[in-house]
Amino acid sequence: MDKILEINTKKGVPIRFMQKEEQFGIITELYVNGNLVIDTPEDLNALIRLLKCGAY
Numbered sequence: 001m002d003k004i005l006e007i008n009t010k011k012g013v014p015i016r017f018m019q020k021e022e023q024f025g026i027i028t029e030l031y032v033n034g035n036l037v038i039d040t041p042e043d044l045n046a047l048i049r050l051l052k053c054g055a056y
Helices: 043-052
Strands: 004-007 015-023 025-032 035-038
Touching: 025 043, 035 043
Parallel strands: none
Antiparallel strands: 004 015, 015 025, 025 035
């Protein structure tokens, strides 16, 4: 099942998080202001590590 979460920041920047089931597993994508920012597991894990250590 595909999952999509869309939010707008306080400054009005649209952020869209998508998880799609594909033939070879789950593809995760993060778009900021319509631009693809993250589309690999390594990049997603790096972002999660930053958020966990308080970089927000």
